[in-house]
Amino acid sequence: MREERDLRADLRRITRVALAKVAPETCMRRAVGLDGEYLSVAQERFDLGQIRRIIIVGMGKASARMAATLEDLLGERIYGGLVVTADGYTVRTQRVEVVEASHPVPDARGRAAAERIVALVEEANEEDLVIVLISGGGSALLTLPTSGITLSDLSRTNELLLRSGAKIQELNAVRKHLSQVKGGQLAQRAFPAQVLALVLSDVPGDPLNAIASGPTVGDPTTFDQVKRILRQYRLWEKIPASVRKRIEAGVHSEIEETPKPRHDVLQRVTTMIIGSGSDALDAAREKGDRLGYHTLSLTTTLEGEAREVGKILAALARKEASSSRPAPLPALIIAAGETTVTVRGTGKGGRNQELALSAAQGIEGIPRVVIASIGTDGRDGPTDAAGGMVDGGTIGRMRKQGIDPEESLAQNDAYHALSHSGDLVITGPTGTNVADLCFVAVGKG
Numbered sequence: 001m002r003e004e005r006d007l008r009a010d011l012r013r014i015t016r017v018a019l020a021k022v023a024p025e026t027c028m029r030r031a032v033g034l035d036g037e038y039l040s041v042a043q044e045r046f047d048l049g050q051i052r053r054i055i056i057v058g059m060g061k062a063s064a065r066m067a068a069t070l071e072d073l074l075g076e077r078i079y080g081g082l083v084v085t086a087d088g089y090t091v092r093t094q095r096v097e098v099v100e101a102s103h104p105v106p107d108a109r110g111r112a113a114a115e116r117i118v119a120l121v122e123e124a125n126e127e128d129l130v131i132v133l134i135s136g137g138g139s140a141l142l143t144l145p146t147s148g149i150t151l152s153d154l155s156r157t158n159e160l161l162l163r164s165g166a167k168i169q170e171l172n173a174v175r176k177h178l179s180q181v182k183g184g185q186l187a188q189r190a191f192p193a194q195v196l197a198l199v200l201s202d203v204p205g206d207p208l209n210a211i212a213s214g215p216t217v218g219d220p221t222t223f224d225q226v227k228r229i230l231r232q233y234r235l236w237e238k239i240p241a242s243v244r245k246r247i248e249a250g251v252h253s254e255i256e257e258t259p260k261p262r263h264d265v266l267q268r269v270t271t272m273i274i275g276s277g278s279d280a281l282d283a284a285r286e287k288g289d290r291l292g293y294h295t296l297s298l299t300t301t302l303e304g305e306a307r308e309v310g311k312i313l314a315a316l317a318r319k320e321a322s323s324s325r326p327a328p329l330p331a332l333i334i335a336a337g338e339t340t341v342t343v344r345g346t347g348k349g350g351r352n353q354e355l356a357l358s359a360a361q362g363i364e365g366i367p368r369v370v371i372a373s374i375g376t377d378g379r380d381g382p383t384d385a386a387g388g389m390v391d392g393g394t395i396g397r398m399r400k401q402g403i404d405p406e407e408s409l410a411q412n413d414a415y416h417a418l419s420h421s422g423d424l425v426i427t428g429p430t431g432t433n434v435a436d437l438c439f440v441a442v443g444k445g
Helices: 004-021 024-031 063-077 108-123 151-164 168-176 185-190 223-232 241-251 277-290 306-323 351-362 394-400 405-410 414-421
Strands: 032-035 038-041 044-047 054-059 078-086 096-101 129-134 194-200 269-275 294-302 331-337 369-375 387-391 436-442
Touching: 004 277, 004 369, 004 387, 004 436, 024 032, 024 063, 024 194, 024 269, 032 063, 044 194, 054 063, 054 108, 063 078, 063 096, 063 129, 078 108, 096 108, 108 185, 129 185, 151 168, 151 241, 168 223, 185 194, 223 241, 277 294, 277 331, 277 436, 306 331, 306 351, 306 369, 306 436, 351 369, 351 387, 351 394, 351 405, 351 414, 351 436, 387 414, 394 405, 394 414, 405 414
Parallel strands: 054 078, 054 129, 078 096, 129 194, 194 269, 294 331
Antiparallel strands: 032 038, 038 044, 331 436, 369 387, 369 436
16 A cells, blocks of 8 residues: 555655656766767767867756766867856866856846857867757757847846746747847857757757757747747737847848758758657656556656646546556556746746646545656746645645645745645756656555
8 A cells, every 4th residue: 555655755766766867967978979089979970080179068957967978078179168057057077168047037147158159169160070068948048139139128028938828839939039049040150060969858849949949950930930929928019129120020031030941051960869858757657667556658748737737637646546547556647748837926836836736636635646746957937846746635734824725826826835735846956957747646545
């Protein structure tokens, strides 16, 4: 028999194993090797004897640890470089400089880092290899607005999108068209150098053009689509005038589009995913099997409004508890992806916490059920929590503390609600970022 405390302990073990599988060092060593003078990445081989300089640049929460691992492999072959990561994600490096910047809202440090990265890649020529290390968070961290748009205007637009409920792919489509480096433009600036991009994916389905806004990948989106996205989420009249002016100019072909797939400047670019939410989910499933659960992988492309997804997971849990379906008990259902939150209240939280709070309402009073939603980066929204882990007693514990769970959800205040019930998951920065993991664990009575 597995009671709630046992289910919680198992989910913590499973989470640790999943995170270890997608640690930047693990992913890099699994994907990249050195055979004499040849650098091998999957099926690709790069003859370092024919390369004048290796320059490393990067952006994202995992980029510092990716750079440190590459330094261990390549050592003095590295000419130099710069990566920009989020606050708290720095590690010690020797030849590649690491700087921090703000996430998820861009700041001046991110802009300064982007300017320096652009200068580095523009120095490269056809005899050089530019290695670009890309991971989740890279879009906000690598910030270089186009002419006529201030950092303040860009940050305001970004903040509005984050609060609108827009999908990450939609948000990044807008970002690309307001940037000098996103949507293939970083690779364009590195041309004619050879470019190798190594990617830790945090986007459901792993679309290369969406991860960190695809700095080395052709951009299939257009100014027309960007305008439709902003209108769809009722942001067109709210965004700064400078942003509307640029998008209108693009719609009317008065300014150049981002480089599209198969553009000539992208022909010397190789972009590869070295780790993703699928890897984390596989590791979680294997650990669940070893712990004696009947595991079911639901999806690696989980999307939707967080509170609605929470209801769905709660419904699955109720079905499991009452009928041992869709899997025999004890059961573990796992999903990976990234939900969204449309912010209407004034509270504090993140998508994983909101999902967990919503799920808690759906499993109130049901024994031997635990639902968890955890951000693999260790930071859910503007909080110190990675997410939430709830059970049938969560709502009762909240009410005893004077918390109204329905009002907390209405105010997007999941952080304080889960804090009072003792259901926050706090891991600290994990050093990686491959989207979110959701678990439904149901014990056998």
